[in-house]
Amino acid sequence: MFNKLRYFIRSKLLPDSLFLIDRAKKSNTLYLTFDDGPVKGITTDLLNVLDEFQVKATFFIMGKCAEAHPEIIKDIHHRGHTLANHTYNHPPFHKISLDKKITEIMSTNELLKQLTLQRCTLFRAPQGRWDLKLLGALFRMKMTAVHWSRDSMDFRKESPDIITKRLVDNPLKSGDIVLFHDDDPRCIESLRTLIPHWQSQGFNFKALENKK
Numbered sequence: 001m002f003n004k005l006r007y008f009i010r011s012k013l014l015p016d017s018l019f020l021i022d023r024a025k026k027s028n029t030l031y032l033t034f035d036d037g038p039v040k041g042i043t044t045d046l047l048n049v050l051d052e053f054q055v056k057a058t059f060f061i062m063g064k065c066a067e068a069h070p071e072i073i074k075d076i077h078h079r080g081h082t083l084a085n086h087t088y089n090h091p092p093f094h095k096i097s098l099d100k101k102i103t104e105i106m107s108t109n110e111l112l113k114q115l116t117l118q119r120c121t122l123f124r125a126p127q128g129r130w131d132l133k134l135l136g137a138l139f140r141m142k143m144t145a146v147h148w149s150r151d152s153m154d155f156r157k158e159s160p161d162i163i164t165k166r167l168v169d170n171p172l173k174s175g176d177i178v179l180f181h182d183d184d185p186r187c188i189e190s191l192r193t194l195i196p197h198w199q200s201q202g203f204n205f206k207a208l209e210n211k212k
């Protein structure tokens, strides 16, 4: 209960300007983001659905998954999506030291550099657990903290229909950054309905961009 309340307060009170980039309010743009992959047998199916609807997205990957499946990381990159950093091991960030957090971020950045030959500057903390020291460290590393403005709540492992209904009943607005997870196939079925629904409302989809 306490965690739920804290989550709610954080999602309502965090200033967007700190965590969201390029809100693109006028251009009817949505940013789909996928955390916790890549996962064999799921991420590639998701990539095929995104291609089908010509949608570009952002993948906040875990370094250990990238190390296990470098071919999927290269596939994500070659299909024109953005790769972003979601730590190496997904540790509980409220329980580890700043040094350990930085090691998690740097090792994942190094891996992404090896696999894509590009610098990664986008970071999302596990479970969106931010603190001032972490934000300061990211600033010094010239990295951008990316939270989300809408949560599909797909981590609850409910049926795809429920995930779909939640996002249809609460309309998105331009510039929204939407959180999904590609460690479970449920989001794929939801997106088969949601993407054409959002496209019919005039939205287009872009990937967030790593700074050059």
Ligand SMILES: [Zn+2]
Residues within 6 Å of the ligand: 035, 036, 086, 090, 125, 126, 127
């Ligand atoms: Zn995560």
